[in-house]
Amino acid sequence: MSDILNQTHEDETKNINASNLSEEEENPGISALKKARRIASEHGISDMTLDEINAEISKARKKA
Numbered sequence: 001m002s003d004i005l006n007q008t009h010e011d012e013t014k015n016i017n018a019s020n021l022s023e024e025e026e027n028p029g030i031s032a033l034k035k036a037r038r039i040a041s042e043h044g045i046s047d048m049t050l051d052e053i054n055a056e057i058s059k060a061r062k063k064a
Contacts, residue, residue: 026034040046048056 037046
């Protein structure tokens with residue numbers, strides 16, 4: 001039974017993995033996420049933790 005569940009999970013994971021989509025399968029939302037991921041990588045912020053992101057948001061709000 002667990003083999004069936006594992007296979008089902010693997011199939012579902014493949015379905016939602018945006019990096020596996022061809023350009024024809026992409027929609028504007030997936031394209032935007034890929035662009036955001038690329039930009040974050042280029043600026044060295046792609047590995048920020050949620051706490052680091054929230055700290056940056058708090059700083060920006062205090063400046064505004």
